[in-house]
Amino acid sequence: MRIDLHCHSAASDGTDTPAGLMRAAAAAGLDVVALTDHDTTRGYAEALAALPEGLTLVTGAELSCRIDGVSLHLLAYLFDPEEPALLAERELVRDDRVPRAHAMIAKLNALGVPVTWEQVERIAAGGTVGRPHLASALVELGVVPTVSDAFTPAWLADGGRAHVDKHETDPLEAIRLVKGAGGVTVLAHPAAAKRGHTVPPEAIAAMAAAGLDGLEADHAEQDQDTRTRLRGLAGDLDLLVTGSSDYHGTRKTIALGENTTDPEVYGEIIRRATGAFPVPGTGGA
Incomplete structure (x- = not known):
């Protein structure tokens, strides 16, 4: 089994x-x-x-x-x-995830990454928004090669430059x-x-x-x-x-x-x- x-x-x-x-x-x-x-x-x-x-x-x-x-x-x-x-x-x-995602997008924008809420929302496709969707956006933009590479202190890991608590x-x-x-x-x-x-x-x-x-x-x-x-x-x-x-x-x-x-x-x-x-x-x- x-x-x-x-x-x-x-x-x-x-x-x-x-x-x-x-x-x-x-x-x-x-x-x-x-x-x-x-x-x-x-x-x-x-x-x-x-x-x-x-x-x-x-x-x-x-x-x-x-x-x-x-x-x-x-x-x-x-x-x-x-x-x-x-x-x-x-x-x-779940409801706190949306304002958190907006805050992380703002941090990424400040770091020079042109990610948008519309891009993240498209990737989420109606699912509960989370960091993996932002990570996928970073892959799409060529910032990192894989989703896993976005979960580092440089980007989305806990305490990372673009991380926001929820x-x-x-x-x-x-x-x-x-x-x-x-x-x-x-x-x-x-x-x-x-x-x-x-x-x-x-x-x-x-x-x-x-x-x-x-x-x-x-x-x-x-x-x-x-x-x-x-x-x-x-x-x-x-x-x-x-x-x-x-x-x-x-x-x-x-x-x-x-x-x-x-x-x-x-x-x-x-x-x-x-x-x-x-x-x-x-x-x-």
């Missing part, structure tokens, strides 16, 4: 439509795929309508958080998307909200150093004490030594260990199913969830 629990569609910063992502997941030989767009669940309906037979969809989201000055992402699975408290917080984070939820509060909505939480790529500051072990321990369910250890931006260290930390804190692609379509080179989650861990995630349940495909269009 091949299980990929971290994928993005064009509802946030991926390039595949939600329906296209479902077809691509089936073509990649996945049995289970999670749709975890940034701070939004807008892709659910389209993904469910197109879900092929033999593929199971886990609904989720990747929540933007910050603790002790460090940005981090919290994967939330199988929560009730209409639960009012979590919905309100997701909308607050509203981010305290992860302890996010864990509480997700649990209140019947969901399960996993800390995404906690030691992906190329993204900027990594999440310190003491912060992860605080999240575990608040009810965090797991750590994403097997991720393309975490080498084998790092994965081994994270597995040890997860064992010490009694946390589940997951793996995933963090797929973004053509915006990144990572393939669907590049890393996967153990079926027993997936089973435990399902067991803990009460807000929603995985949906098996019956042959969508």
Whole structure:
């Protein structure tokens, strides 16, 4: 059984439509795929309508958080998307992305980069606006060769010349909200150093004490030594260990199913969830 629990569609910063992502997941030989767009669940309906037979969809989201000055992402699975408290917080984070993007564009313009809101809006194509869309604009303008090259101190990395903070939820509060909505939480790529500051072990321990369910250890931006260290930390804190692609379509080179989650861990995630349940495909269009 091949299980990929971290994928993005064009509802946030991926390039595949939600329906296209479902077809691509089936073509990649996945049995289970999670749709975890940034701070939004807008892709659910389209993904469910197109879900092929033999593929199971886990609904989720990747929540933007910050603790002790460090940005981090919290994967939330199988929560009730209409639960009012979590919905309100997701909308607050999502709505702050537009003024933040305008502020980053202004900083880029001041640095001599002729990026425009219209360009970023076109690239986002209706999805939740984020730094990857600005990074794609920098690629289009020939400023950097790849999206990854935009996430450096020279440009869009945390603390970079064109970076602007956005509203981010305290992860302890996010864990509480997700649990209140019947969901399960996993800390995404906690030691992906190329993204900027990594999440310190003491912060992860605080999240575990608040009810965090797991750590994403097997991720393309975490080498084998790092994965081994994270597995040890997860064992010490009694946390589940997951793996995933963090797929973004053509915006990144990572393939669907590049890393996967153990079926027993997936089973435990399902067991803990009460807000929603995985949906098996019956042959969508």
